[in-house]
Amino acid sequence: MPQSARYYPLLLLLLGAVFYLPFLGRVHLFDWDEINFAESAREMLVTGNYARVQINFEPFWEKPPLFFWLQVTAMRVLGVGEYAARLPNALIGIATLLTFFFVGKRLHGPQFGLLWAIGYLGALTPHLYFKTGIIDPTFNLFIFLGVCYVYEAVLRYGQAGAARYAALSGLFVGLAVLTKGPVGALLAGLTFVVVWVLARLVRRFRPLLTLGHALLAIVVVLAVASAWFGLEVIQNGPWFLKEFITYQIRLFSTPDAGHGQPFYYHFVVVLLGCFPLSIFAIRYLYTQPDPRDFRLWMVALFWVVMILFSIVKTKIVHYSSMAWFPVSYLAARHLHDLLTGRAQWSRWLTAGLIFVGGLLGVLLTALPVVGQYKMALIPYINDRFAVANLQAPVQWGGWEWIIGAVYLMVLLTAIARLARHVRQKNQWNETELPGPVWALFGSTAVCLWLYLSLIVPNIEEYVQGAAVRFYETKQGQHVYAEPIGYKSYAQLFYLRKQPPVDPRTRQPGFLMNGPVDRPTFFITKITEADQYRTNPNLVLDREENGYVMFRRR
Structure with a gap:
């Protein structure tokens, strides 16, 4: 060894x-x-x-x-x-x-x-x-x-x-x-x-x-x-x-x-x-x-x-x-x-690595561009909730696509170098990993590290930012805040909900129509909101990025 x-x-x-x-x-x-x-x-x-x-x-x-x-x-x-x-x-x-x-x-x-x-x-x-x-x-x-x-x-x-x-x-x-x-x-x-x-x-x-x-x-x-x-x-x-x-x-x-x-x-x-x-x-x-x-x-x-x-x-x-x-x-x-020369590199291996890797690299490069130029894409999206999500005021620097582009270039280079290394029968000296191996796997790890720290926060803002923020503003207050028309656990964690829980509040319709003992708020998706807008017990509080917030009268 x-x-x-x-x-x-x-x-x-x-x-x-x-x-x-x-x-x-x-x-x-x-x-x-x-x-x-x-x-x-x-x-x-x-x-x-x-x-x-x-x-x-x-x-x-x-x-x-x-x-x-x-x-x-x-x-x-x-x-x-x-x-x-x-x-x-x-x-x-x-x-x-x-x-x-x-x-x-x-x-x-x-x-x-x-x-x-x-x-x-x-x-x-x-x-x-x-x-x-x-x-x-x-x-x-x-x-x-x-x-x-x-x-x-x-x-x-x-x-x-x-x-x-x-x-x-x-x-x-x-x-x-x-x-x-x-x-x-x-x-x-x-x-x-x-x-x-x-x-x-x-x-x-x-x-x-x-x-x-x-x-x-x-x-x-x-x-x-x-x-x-x-x-x-x-x-x-x-x-x-x-x-x-x-x-x-x-x-x-x-x-x-x-x-x-x-x-x-x-x-x-x-x-x-x-x-x-x-x-x-x-x-x-x-x-x-x-x-x-x-x-x-x-x-x-x-x-x-x-x-x-x-x-x-x-x-x-x-x-x-x-x-x-x-x-x-x-x-x-x-x-x-x-x-180690026990197997031969095949054209199918090269094709598979380039096809899947190229597809992922293009997607990672394009995703920030989609976010930056979302207004041009909105007319082609046939989903009210997704369109409203994209209205979130996310700030893009315009350079984020570089992460995916550099990853794609390094990845393709690593694949080519690794294929050449194996085909030239450059036998592994068994003391260290060849450079193309480090580049192949290291490029993915570095790209994801950067993506999670710089890109994913913007994506999360589109997906659920408004809903989570709504609950966080109520955190620590003596209120009810619940989703209606869709399932979520965010209200529990981000309100830091405490016991005891009135068992009546778990009954369908009680918080909306029953005798509540504290300020009560609801959040729903824009695609579900119309059925609640005419409810005499609810008053529109605000709308934000695809989510509609109501409060009890």
């Missing part, structure tokens, strides 16, 4: 801190998920009840509490706000980079580990998600570690160390269940089953685990999950657990919250969102059924995630984010083989 490899973990720690920790509080939390989860954590702080997840101080059965506990910890240290809500995932991002390095080092050497980690740092949506306050980055790391440890147990079949790795696999799968529910055990279990079936049917491989070790992993999963699920049933009866299971079934069987998409939706999301890793991974999405090869486990995990969530009726971008982990490994494996 070269001397420089000793410093790779320190390098990744530094890169993770530089790219993930700054600007977490630069923009407000986005409706729904970010605000939803942060509000659940805030209500834990307000009530002192950390055993049950709540929204609007009512039981919220959609998610277990582990991620909210992480947010609560950050809020206790930093105060309630955007930075604290997003900090757990930023730290998980750093942990993920280090995990990739150490797992990659164990499998193929330190240079592979560095290549894998740098690739994930410089991939589009994986980079973005570590700067959000949603559950999935934490959930995904636990699932990945569960699969890694069961793989280690399989390698040690019949040996003393297998029991320890089986238990560790159960521990992390159990933590995944505590983070997002039974789907964590489902993903890990299906991956194991797929590998076992392939090994038995194709290669007549020996059993992957002894019965005792398999049972040990299952018992540990149940024990960890019972730390909350079991306690909840003991303390409050089975009602909450029944509602939780009913909600999970509804997500799988019906399109929830309007998130119905075509079957191929997640394949498009992964192809575009996981760029440039997705392009390198395509060629390695199949392999020989040898369970001693980690590649088989990653191929199985990828297809389990993609098929399962393509079947599920509710389709949201982050549902397939678990696939980004195996995609990153398969991409690193392919790129490593290219650099």
Whole structure:
């Protein structure tokens, strides 16, 4: 191992801190998920009840509490706000980079580990998600570690160390269940089953685990999950657990919250969102059924995630984010083989990188231009709410397009140089990553870093700035302020709503028609406002950027 490899973990720690920790509080939390989860954590702080997840101080059965506990910890240290809500995932991002390095080092050497980690740092949506306050980055790391440890147990079949790795696999799968529910055990279990079936049917491989070790992993999963699920049933009866299971079934069987998409939706999301890793991974999405090869486990995990969530009726971008982990490994494996002469660079690889990268680069370049020249585009937009959103007085400097343009130039140059490097058979000296690799992934990371700090605040102003500002102006006041005609969690978090909550205010129509005991305000979208303008109980307060605010007489 070269001397420089000793410093790779320190390098990744530094890169993770530089790219993930700054600007977490630069923009407000986005409706729904970010605000939803942060509000659940805030209500834990307000009530002192950390055993049950709540929204609007009512039981919220959609998610277990582990991620909210992480947010609560950050809020206790930093105060309630955007930075604290997003900090757990930023730290998980750093942990993920280090995990990739150490797992990659164990499998193929330190240079592979560095290549894998740098690739994930410089991939589009994986980079973005570590700067959000949603559950999935934490959930995904636990699932990945569960699969890694069961793989280690399989390698040690019949040996003393297998029991320890089986238990560790159960521990992390159990933590995944505590983070997002039974789907964590489902993903890990299906991956194991797929590998076992392939090994038995194709290669007549020996059993992957002894019965005792398999049972040990299952018992540990149940024990960890019972730390909350079991306690909840003991303390409050089975009602909450029944509602939780009913909600999970509804997500799988019906399109929830309007998130119905075509079957191929997640394949498009992964192809575009996981760029440039997705392009390198395509060629390695199949392999020989040898369970001693980690590649088989990653191929199985990828297809389990993609098929399962393509079947599920509710389709949201982050549902397939678990696939980004195996995609990153398969991409690193392919790129490593290219650099070491074990694989040949193809025209299709060049075409894929240029097409998807060029498309993303053009979009990132054009987006600020659209914002700057929005008035010229408004006549062609057939959406009243979107048109009104664009009326927000956002100040553009006129130079923001340069970020996307420079990214596009660096990206295309890096692709050309990397292709030439591989085709000229300039063998990798295994001591450092070639310059084109750093340029390929580093350009994406730097572009996103700049975009999140300079461009996204302007975009957020168009999308939800007026609504969030409306609630912030009422923060700390003894008032009611609620959305009507659409669903939102912003009023809860940005009003800093406090208990007790009059149960009548949760009844449809009470705040609009009932005997309220404090000033009452409503906000709706311009497309829904006409039905409320003639209500004798409401007076127009103001209109701003697509949102219409009313107050009770």
